[in-house]
Amino acid sequence: MPPQPLVTARRLRKVYGKPGAREFTAVDGIDFEVRRGEAFGLLGANGAGKSSTMRMIACVSPVSGGDLTILGRDAATDGPAIRARLGVVPQDDTVDTELTVRENLLIYGRYFGLSKVEVRRRAAELLEFARLTEKADESVGALSGGMRRRLTIARALVNSPDIVLLDEPTTGLDPQARHLLWERLFQLKREGVTLLLTTHYMDEAEQLCDRLVVMDSGRIVAEGAPAELISRYTTREVVELRLTDGDRATYGDELRSLVARFEDLADRLLLYTDDGEDVLSRAHATGARPITALVRRSTLEDVFLTLTGRSLVD
Amino acid sequence: MPERTVTGAAPALRELGYWLHRYRRIWRGTVVISVANPLLFLTALGAGLGKLINTRTAAALHGTPYLHFVLPGLLAAAAMQTTYVEAAGPVLQSVRTRGNYRAAATTPLDPTDILYGHLLFILLRVTMTGAMFALVGAAFGTVGATRALLLAPCTTLIGLAFATPVAAWAVTVSRPASLTMMMRFAILPLYMFSGTFFPTTGLPGPLRDLAEATPLWHGVELCRSLALGTATAAATAVHVGYLAAMAAVGLWAARRSYRRVLHA
Ligand SMILES: Nc1ncnc2c1ncn2[C@@H]1O[C@H](COP(=O)(O)OP(=O)(O)OP(=O)(O)O)[C@@H](O)[C@H]1O
Ligand SMILES: [Mg+2]
Numbered sequence: 001m002p003p004q005p006l007v008t009a010r011r012l013r014k015v016y017g018k019p020g021a022r023e024f025t026a027v028d029g030i031d032f033e034v035r036r037g038e039a040f041g042l043l044g045a046n047g048a049g050k051s052s053t054m055r056m057i058a059c060v061s062p063v064s065g066g067d068l069t070i071l072g073r074d075a076a077t078d079g080p081a082i083r084a085r086l087g088v089v090p091q092d093d094t095v096d097t098e099l100t101v102r103e104n105l106l107i108y109g110r111y112f113g114l115s116k117v118e119v120r121r122r123a124a125e126l127l128e129f130a131r132l133t134e135k136a137d138e139s140v141g142a143l144s145g146g147m148r149r150r151l152t153i154a155r156a157l158v159n160s161p162d163i164v165l166l167d168e169p170t171t172g173l174d175p176q177a178r179h180l181l182w183e184r185l186f187q188l189k190r191e192g193v194t195l196l197l198t199t200h201y202m203d204e205a206e207q208l209c210d211r212l213v214v215m216d217s218g219r220i221v222a223e224g225a226p227a228e229l230i231s232r233y234t235t236r237e238v239v240e241l242r243l244t245d246g247d248r249a250t251y252g253d254e255l256r257s258l259v260a261r262f263e264d265l266a267d268r269l270l271l272y273t274d275d276g277e278d279v280l281s282r283a284h285a286t287g288a289r290p291i292t293a294l295v296r297r298s299t300l301e302d303v304f305l306t307l308t309g310r311s312l313v314d
Numbered sequence: 315m316p317e318r319t320v321t322g323a324a325p326a327l328r329e330l331g332y333w334l335h336r337y338r339r340i341w342r343g344t345v346v347i348s349v350a351n352p353l354l355f356l357t358a359l360g361a362g363l364g365k366l367i368n369t370r371t372a373a374a375l376h377g378t379p380y381l382h383f384v385l386p387g388l389l390a391a392a393a394m395q396t397t398y399v400e401a402a403g404p405v406l407q408s409v410r411t412r413g414n415y416r417a418a419a420t421t422p423l424d425p426t427d428i429l430y431g432h433l434l435f436i437l438l439r440v441t442m443t444g445a446m447f448a449l450v451g452a453a454f455g456t457v458g459a460t461r462a463l464l465l466a467p468c469t470t471l472i473g474l475a476f477a478t479p480v481a482a483w484a485v486t487v488s489r490p491a492s493l494t495m496m497m498r499f500a501i502l503p504l505y506m507f508s509g510t511f512f513p514t515t516g517l518p519g520p521l522r523d524l525a526e527a528t529p530l531w532h533g534v535e536l537c538r539s540l541a542l543g544t545a546t547a548a549a550t551a552v553h554v555g556y557l558a559a560m561a562a563v564g565l566w567a568a569r570r571s572y573r574r575v576l577h578a
Contacts, residue, residue, distance in 0.1 A: 016578075060419050060577055080325075080422040088420040094413035098336070107335060111328050111421035155417075 006071055006163055006194055007034035007057060013065035014052045014218075026052040028218035029066065034163070039185075039195040041205045041212035043300065045310065048215040050198035051091050054167045057196065058088045071162060084112060087156030087164040091171075091198075093148050095155065097141040101132055104140060105155055112159040122158055130154035130184065146177025153184065164188065166197040170204060182207060202300040214300075214307060221307045226300055234302040235261065237276035241269045241283060242291040251288040258282050263305060272302070325423045329431020332414065337435070344439070348446035355388050356381060356454050375513070378542060385456045386465065386537035387510040389447045393469035394530050396443045397476040398501050400436045402493045405484035408432070409575060415485075416576070425572040429481065433568075436477045437470055444469025457541045464540045472533040475557040478564025482571045504530045509538075532556045 014027035027049040034040040042050045055061035056068060059079040068075040070082045095104050102123055109119035127133045130150040135143060143151065149169065156164055169185070170178040185208055189195060199205050205212055206226045214222040214229070222229055239259075243251070248269070256262045258279055261272035273279040276295030283293070305311060337344075360381040375383050408415040418428050447469075448462040457465070487493065507521075508514075508530035514522050525531055536553035539545035 055578075058420055062577060080424060083420060084422040086420075090416065090420070092413070092416075094417040096412055096414055096417070098412065103335070107332055108417065108421070110331055111418055111423060113328070113422070 003036055004072065005033035005035050007032075007040075007196065008069045009033075009053075009057075009066065010068075011066035012053070012056065012063065012068055014049065014056060014061065015064040026218055027056070027064075030213075030215070030218075030220045032213050032220065032223065034194065034196055036194055037192050038210040039189055039197065039208050041209035042196075042198040042215055043200070043202075043205045043209075043212050043304070044198075044215035045200060045304075045308075047217075049218040050215060051167055052218075053215075054091075054165050054196070054198055058086060058090075058165055059083050060088075084159065085162045087159065087161035089149075089152050089156045089164070089166040089169055091167040093152050095140050095148055095151050097139070100137050100139055101143070101151055102127065102136045104151060105158055108155045109158040114159065119158070122160075126154040126157055129157070129187075131180070144177070146173050146180065149173060149177070149181060150184065153181070157188075161193075163194045163196060166195065168198055168200070170199070170201065178204075202304075205300055212300075214304060216308045222303065229300065229303045230298050233306045234298040235272040236274045236298060237272075238296055238298050238302060239271040239273065239276050239279050239283065240292075240294050240296065241271070241288070242267065242293075243269065243288060244291065247288050247290070251286050254286045255283055255288065258286075261306075265311065270302070270305075272298070325427035326430035326434065328421075329418060329423060329428050330434045331431075332418070333432060333435035337439075344442075345446070348443045349450060351392065352385075352388065352447045352450040356385065356450065356456065359384055360454070360456075379456075381454070381456045382542065383513075383538070384511060385451045385454075386541040387534045389444060389451070389465055389469065390472055390533040390537045391505045391508070391510045391530060392447055393440050393444050393472040394476050394533065395501065395505065396440045397436060397473045398480055398497065400439050401477045401480040402484045402496065403490070405432070405481050406487050406490060406493060409485050410488065419576045425576040426569050428576065429568055429572045433474070433477055433481065436481075437473050440473030440477070441466055441470045444473075451541075461541050461543065465537055468533070468537050468540065471536075471554065471557050471561070472530075475529055475533070475560040475564065478561050478568050480564075482564060482568035485568070485571050485575050504528055509534045529557060529560050 009030055009032050011029045011031065012027060013025065013029055016024045016026055030053070032040075042053060044050050052061065056063050056075065057070060059070070059075050059082050063076055071085055073082050075082060096107070099107065105123035105126055106119050109122055110116075114122065127136050130153060132147060132151060132154065135147065140148065140151065153164075153166070153169070166185070170181050173181065182204070185195065185197075189208075195208070197208065209226060211225050212223070212229070213220045222233065224232065241255070252264070252269075255269060255271065259271045259273050263270040263272075271279050271283070280293060280295055283290070301311070415428055419425065423431075445466040448457065448465040451457040452459050452462040483496075484493070507525050508528045509525060510530070514525045514531065517525055532553040536550065536557070539549060
């Protein structure tokens with residue numbers, strides 16, 4: 001018998017507002033499972049329903065319909081017991097800016113009923129993990145965005161959770177801060193912690209997630225490992241061309257005929273192919289003079305474009 | 315995986331622990347304020363205004379020195395004000411800017427645990443303020459020591475009556491300016507017109523009825539009748555009943571709005 005999934009969602013729905021006129025369906029009947037030890041991602045554009053899903057799993061938002069089982073318990077009835085075993089990194093940081101870094105960990109740990117001795121030991125470990133030991137006794141108000149995010153993650157680990165929920169862990173951070181954060185998340189993964197994260201960054205999803213679902217307007221439109229999704233929904237390579245408006249009008253149709261799949265975006269053309277160099281030389285042969293041209297590997301961004309007809313980041 | 319048992323204090327006491335932790339850094343200042351406030355009032359009203367009033371309109375006070383009359387009124391009004399200050403702003407910040415409620419909501423605590431824990435802290439604060447007020451009054455000889463003892467639990471009751479509806483409302487507020495408006499147009503008028511400084515019997519008919527229907531008036535009368543020794547069982551039951559009913563309705567509303575806001 002395969003081990004029981006840590007999270008099981010069946011026909012899960014979230015409806016906000018009063019029934020009737022003001023009703024809004026943010027999550028519209030989704031099914032998925034999260035297995036022990038994996039990093040599972042929810043990928044989607046703004047408003048796709050990622051945070052709504054995460055908040056239901058965190059048991060801070062009541063389920064409007066369907067079933068949600070977490071760690072073998074029903075989210076609708078066992079909120080406190082489930083929350084006791086989760087680590088939550090919300091989309092907006094809720095670290096206490098009037099307390100020190102260490103105090104934030106101590107206070108939060110006490111909420112889980114940890115003893116003073118235990119929580120002190122845990123805080124010291126987590127400060128080390130989050131590379132914040134030097135900042136331990138400084139006020140949170142003095143931390144950079146990346147440090148604050150690391151503190152939020154450290155705080156989420158204070159109760160040694162079975163699952164860590166990360167809602168857009170790196171949004172708003174500069175590349176260096178993002179890489180440091182990814183590195184910390186990798187370490188958690190290596191230690192066997194189950195991660196459930198949302199993102200609208202393709203590279204983040206590809207780097208971190210073993211498996212992911214693509215969400216669009218409250219529904220799941222695809223599910224699988226990143227590489228699997230790329231091979232299922234798009235070609236191996238993409239030729240990206242930026243053309244002048246004149247060239248675009250003159251050569252557009254001819255370029256389109258070079259490949260089976262073609263995307264006409266506001267600022268560039270995408271030509272999907274398994275042999276990028278070949279298509280690129282044939283594109284040049286049409287007579288078009290691209291401002292920039294590049295051949296790249298297909299990414300989840302292309303998967304998203306194929307599935308929804310829209311770009312992920314707006 | 316073995317079941318981890320959640321140990322430690324009851325959930326609401328963990329929320330109280332958060333507020334006590336913050337309070338550790340500012341408690342000295344609040345004690346100074348709690349003592350200075352009645353001291354200033356009693357000096358100003360006793361030495362200045364009180365002399366003026368005693369010689370002219372002592373009849374309206376049935377011969378009671380003005381200072382003895384005004385002390386329990388001020389104490390009840392201070393209880394209301396302290397409660398408002400402790401409940402309105404901190405609740406708004408907890409759910410919005412600082413977000414400590416939202417953080418606590420991701421732990422095993424339920425929204426009602428968070429509410430109860432914070433209420434406990436507010437009651438602690440208001441009771442301390444009330445006790446200090448009564449102590450200063452006793453030191454001035456404006457209220458007997460035994461009667462002063464009775465005043466502290468009265469401030470707790472006034473605190474509970476105001477804290478619950480204020481928290482129920484504040485948790486839903488998004489603009490801090492709304493809190494200032496409430497202070498200006500509800501709390502201050504109550505402070506001035508609920509018999510704090512003068513007997514409501516002097517007000518014209520409808521105004522008097524209005525003043526005597528307010529929660530603060532019942533709080534003031536409760537404290538005053540106990541301090542002056544004029545309390546009757548029936549009147550005391552009415553005052554206590556009024557404030558307890560307000561606390562019960564407030565608690566119902568607060569449980570509801572905390573759940574709606576923290577578990578949206
Ligand atoms: N408390 C709420 N009340 C009403 N509508 C809400 C509430 N929270 C979210 N919504 C709506 O539900 C939809 C999904 O929101 P959600 O926050 O789940 O999206 P998301 O995928 O996390 O987006 P983002 O990438 O911007 O964080 C949005 O249209 C949003 O406006
Ligand atoms: Mg979101």
